Amino acid sequence: MQATVKWVDGVMFLGESGSGHSVVMDGAADHGGRNMGVRPMEMILLGLGGCASFDVISILKKARQPVTDCRVELEAERADGVPSPFTKIHLRFVVTGRGLKEVQVKRAVELSATKYCSASVMLEAANVALSHSYEVVEAQ
Secondary structure (H helix, E strand, O other): OOEEEEEEEOOEEEEEEOOOOEEEEOOOHHHOOOOOOEOHHHHHHHHHHHHHHHHHHHHHHHOOOOEEEEEEEEEEEEOOOOOOOEEEEEEEEEEEEOOOOHHHHHHHHHHHHHHHOHHHHHHHHOOOEEEEEEEEEEOO
């Protein structure tokens, strides 16, 4: 896997993934930015949410669950000072479908957390306390 990050100006950077997709990262005004992009630490949080959601959806589809929507709400705490790494992250999955089996949703979230999500494994190895919860919503 490869990526390139190029400085634009101030504290704005353009990241390009090896697959050719780009993202703008920028800081808040009090850090010299213009607030025109995602913060780098937000990118890590978004990456975790994307990785975990990818797993949950894949597991539910393999279990032939009629999932129609899935979102994960992430809340993170960071250490005071510099650097300020994540110390705690909670992932709350809201999974919608028609007749979803709660046991399957629970299993998908657990398997993602403990076995499949590379981002989760990496963050836990860095002593970030990860926790997970889920809600099953019946589709209209």
